[in-house]
Structures are given as C-alpha cells and as structure tokens.
Amino acid sequence: MSFFGFGQSVEVEILLNDAESRKRAEHKTEDGKKEKYFLFYDGETVSGKVSLALKNPNKRLEHQGIKIEFIGQIELYYDRGNHHEFVSLVKDLARPGEISQSQAFDFEFTHVEKPYESYTGQNVKLRYFLRATISRRLNDVVKEMDIVVHTLSTYPELNSSIKMEVGIEDCLHIEFEYNKSKYHLKDVIVGKIYFLLVRIKIKHMEIDIIKRETTGTGPNVYHENDTIAKYEIMDGAPVRGESIPIRLFLAGYELTPTMRDINKKFSVRYYLNLVLIDEEERRYFKQQEVVLWRKGDIVRKSMSHQAAIASQRFEGTTSLGEKSVQSWAFD
C-alpha cells in the first residue's frame, strides 16, 4: 500500500473547503517534532474534496472503488497492531470503474462527534484523520490527512481552593494552599506555604508540575511520570510564621487538559508536587492533583457559519464530567 497518495499513475490530495479560514494548531508528533494541523471542535462538519491527478493523462486508472473515511482512533505503543477506533465514518465517492481524467470528489461528514482531544504521549496516541482510498486489485492508493481536535470547557461551577496541613511530626509542619483545584491551560496558580514548625535546616523549596500518563487496565496498568516544570519558590531557610507566596503561570508550559479514562484506554493527569530540600539534600514532598481544562478563545464574528450552528446545537460532556457548552467559554 502506498501511503503517500502516489500510485504509479495517480496523485491523491485531500482538501478542506474551509482551508482558508480554519485555524491551525500546533501538535507534537511521535518523534517530538511540532507540526501544524487544521483545528476542529466537537460537532463541527468536516467537508472538502478528494482530488485525483492522473500523472499520465493518456493512461486510464482502473479501480475497485474510491472512498473517504473520517477516523478517530487510539493507538497504544506496546500494542501497535490494534487500533481502537472510537469514531469511524465512511463515504463512498465512486463505484468500481475507470478514471480517465483528473477529477475531484466532494465529501461532507456532517456535525461529526469528536469526543476526545488529540493526544500524542509517551505510550499512547489519540488521533483523528481523513483517509482517502482508491481500491485496486494489487495496490490500494491511500492518502491520509491528520487533523487536531481540542476539547473545550467552561469555567467550572465548583472550584474550591486546596488547603492542607502536612508535616513530619515534631520536625516540620507546613500549611499549603492553592487558590483553585481546577485550572485552565493559561491560568495562574496562586498559593502560599505557611510554616508552622521548622526544626530542620531547609535550603530551598520548589513546586513541580508532574504529568502522569496511565495506560492499560487491571494488572497491566502502567504509569509514566514526567516532570513538566520545576519552579523554585523559596531560596533560604524559613522560620515559624513565615508565609511564602506561589505564583506560577501555566501558559509557559506544555500542558494538555486532564484526560480521565479516555475510551477506557488511558488517562492523563496532572499533579503539583511541593518539594522542600534540606541542607543534606533530603527531599520532603507532598503531591496534590489539579485538574487542567482548556478554555475556548473569544468567539469572533468571522467564525464559520457551520461552527456557529454546531455550537448552538451541541452540548456534550468533557473528560472533566462538566457540561461543556460548545458556544465557547469567554469572560
């Protein structure tokens, strides 16, 4: 099978109708490179055309059928053979026959459900793509085009602060507070650490953002932890009664929304890890989960008509379990 849309005789391309106006978003590929893809949201229609260009205009192309598919799938790296498709739509473009000249076939997948956000991780990948296939006796000609999907949420109704007293008896007691439990990706973590008892020699204190990607189920659960950020909040030795402020801007880090039990295949969760280090390099730490969510941009007048309709018609739930109104979140 040729995946580049090149048979010996034909070049296949997938073109979107709204390619001019549709925004693109950056997304990391499996080998770490950043590329831009067309950005879609849940409920939006995907429409365009599949264009076939015959390399030799005198040579006809015999085929067993031409179709286009819209696929959303989850791929676990340790089990590459099995793709778990959670969205699979197909449109037939041409019945078996002959192509005698270059031509284009229109397609439209109306108001497609895209329940999860695109994700490329350490052990799992969730992607959406269009796939055009020209079936032939020996060699199918296949062309794929990836798109990126973002899931949006609105401000959560309940967003309590996190406040806790922790310590090691008679040695170190602190009270930590974070102003919210749910943060959007461009939010600021505002908090403080209050020292109640300090009988150890602290050298400095930092806050780390840890991403935990969980794949597999039952006895085969695998957690991959990744420290996304390390941010020093205190340098020096505090005493009782001192209050150290925290102000951590999330926009500077590569974060995704919290993804819980996606299609029962994987989760991506985030934790704040408060770490105190003493003069002998001993580390005292407390981990606390925070929920990250994606806030939509302000709705602009130039937005496509389709997207406006989709936003009014659809109310879905996000991986947060919050109701997300698809007319997008704005202040």
Next chain:
Amino acid sequence: MSDTAVADTRRLNSKPQDLTDAYGPPSNFLEIDIFNPQTVGVGRARFTTYEVRMRTNLPIFKLKESCVRRRYSDFEWLKNELERDSKIVVPPLPGKALKRQLPFRGDEGIFEESFIEERRQGLEQFINKIAGHPLAQNERCLHMFLQEEAIDRNYVPGKVEKEVKPKGTWWPWRIGRLALS
C-alpha cells in the same frame, strides 16, 4: 486573540508573622563538631579518639550541649545500628584504611597526621548528615552515641520517647504525611 480579562494574581492573605518568631533564634539549631583527635595506647594497641561536641536547641535531644569521645569503631557501630533499625539510607563513613594497617609502611599508617585529619572531616560530615535526619533522631542509638559518656553495646535498641504534649494542645486531626525521600 487573548483574553480581555487578566487573571487575579494577587497574593493570598496570610497572618502577619510574630516578631519573636521572625527575630528569635531558629528552632533548627544543631551543630556537631569533631575535633581534637588523640592517639592513646602504645604499639599495636594504639587507637585514635575524637571529641564529638554537639550543640542544639532541638527538643528531641535531652542535653542542649554535650561532649563525648568516640573512636572509629564507635561510628561503625552507629552506622550498623541505624542500617538495621531505621529506614534511612545511611551515608558512607570515611574508609577503613586497611592498607594503612599493614606492616612495613614508610609512614605512620593510620596514625599519620594527614590521614587523621582526612578521617576527622569524613566523620564530621557523616554525623552531621545523620543527626539532622528526622527518622534517625528517633533512634536511641543516636542519642546514646552523641550524649552518653560511653556506648553500651548491650543496650536495648529502640525508639526514643517523644515529648509529652501538655493537656489541651490542639493537634490537627487532618495533618497529612509529608513524604521524605
């Protein structure tokens, strides 16, 4: 387009600090010095002792000041006790220097001044690292090593009794564990 509203990044409110806390002596004062090495005995029965002086204001130590004499094998004893009874990763001791104990050396072997000084520094690092460890501070062997005249090798290993809290002290029930690695 970015948001029109700017996130509220003002500091959270906190209690003003009590001035006696801010300017008083810190609650974590702990200093251990190892000095004044002395070689005692004659011939093959010689050994070196070091003065171990400790000053602290940590309530877990009975004496706020103590001074004892210890030899290298006492430090080895302490290391073994802690490795057996506590969950901490015990730091390494300076070397045993077995080679230096072989005969026919050109120098004084383990009684060479430069070696003793090297060993003194290693022992000082070792004891300071351990004594500041919250889990090691619970072990009776550490207290005996630092604050009792002689080490009783037949002692009963165990944990130190914690300070008794006066009645009515508020102990927050939801105090969580801070993990220590």
